[in-house]
Amino acid sequence: MKRHKLSTRLWHWINLACVVVLFMSGLTISNAHPRLYWGDWGFAPEQAWLMVPRFPDWMTIPGYYSLAVARDWHILMAWPFAIGLLFMWIAMLVNRHFKRDIATARQEWKPAAIAGDIKAHLRLDFDHGQGKYNFLQKLAYGLVLGVFLPMMVFTGIAISPGMEPTFGWLVEILGGRQSARSLHFIFAFATLGFFIVHVLLVLLAGPFGQIRDMITGGRSYEA
Numbered sequence: 443m444k445r446h447k448l449s450t451r452l453w454h455w456i457n458l459a460c461v462v463v464l465f466m467s468g469l470t471i472s473n474a475h476p477r478l479y480w481g482d483w484g485f486a487p488e489q490a491w492l493m494v495p496r497f498p499d500w501m502t503i504p505g506y507y508s509l510a511v512a513r514d515w516h517i518l519m520a521w522p523f524a525i526g527l528l529f530m531w532i533a534m535l536v537n538r539h540f541k542r543d544i545a546t547a548r549q550e551w552k553p554a555a556i557a558g559d560i561k562a563h564l565r566l567d568f569d570h571g572q573g574k575y576n577f578l579q580k581l582a583y584g585l586v587l588g589v590f591l592p593m594m595v596f597t598g599i600a601i602s603p604g605m606e607p608t609f610g611w612l613v614e615i616l617g618g619r620q621s622a623r624s625l626h627f628i629f630a631f632a633t634l635g636f637f638i639v640h641v642l643l644v645l646l647a648g649p650f651g652q653i654r655d656m657i658t659g660g661r662s663y664e665a
Contacts, residue, residue, distance in 0.1 A: 445660030449533040453526055460523035466503040470512035482618035524595045543574040550577045568647050590633045597626035
């Protein structure tokens with residue numbers, strides 16, 4: 443078996459492009475109203491739980507302030523992002539990638555095992571463990587694929603005005619439209635945090651080999 447299946451490689455690069463454009467256009471949308479609230483409504487500064495700093499133009503799409511253009515980019519990339527995530531989950535379940543490589547075993551949650559995994563990472567030993575990924579890698583990928591990215595989709599649907607008549611129940615589950623907007627912001631930056639750590643670990647583990655494997659599939663191994 444290849445280290446990375448074709449479905450994983452395709453999704454990885456398409457999702458990377460989607461997330462980058464979504465995040466940068468989202469910064470422009472944040473600049474339009476940089477306050478976050480909980481509940482169904484909010485506008486005044488004293489009602490906000492967080493005042494988001496203004497992001498410079500070089501970090502945003504477009505590279506100047508235009509809420510309309512930013513929303514167009516955001517909606518354009520939201521569809522391949524959501525459909526791609528659904529495709530990835532179907533592929534992982536069908537080819538057993540999730541069960542084989544990402545799902546954790548009970549013994550991996552033992553304190554001694556977690557401590558050993560952390561120590562190995564601090565030694566920059568990323569290839570320890572019996573499977574394709576070690577415990578911390580499984581935990582990170584599981585959180586991103588199972589929580590961060592799906593919640594970005596669900597909260598994005600909840601704060602889209604055109605979706606509200608059909609998905610009003612989702613808005614209620616999330617605690618109101620402003621709560622959904624706050625959660626969308628939180629999970630977007632949680633995903634950014636994973637992205638930064640992921641890139642740093644790739645650099646530490648050898649970027650040439652890691653990027654090559656994600657393009658070609660890498661060397662074969664026994665499942």
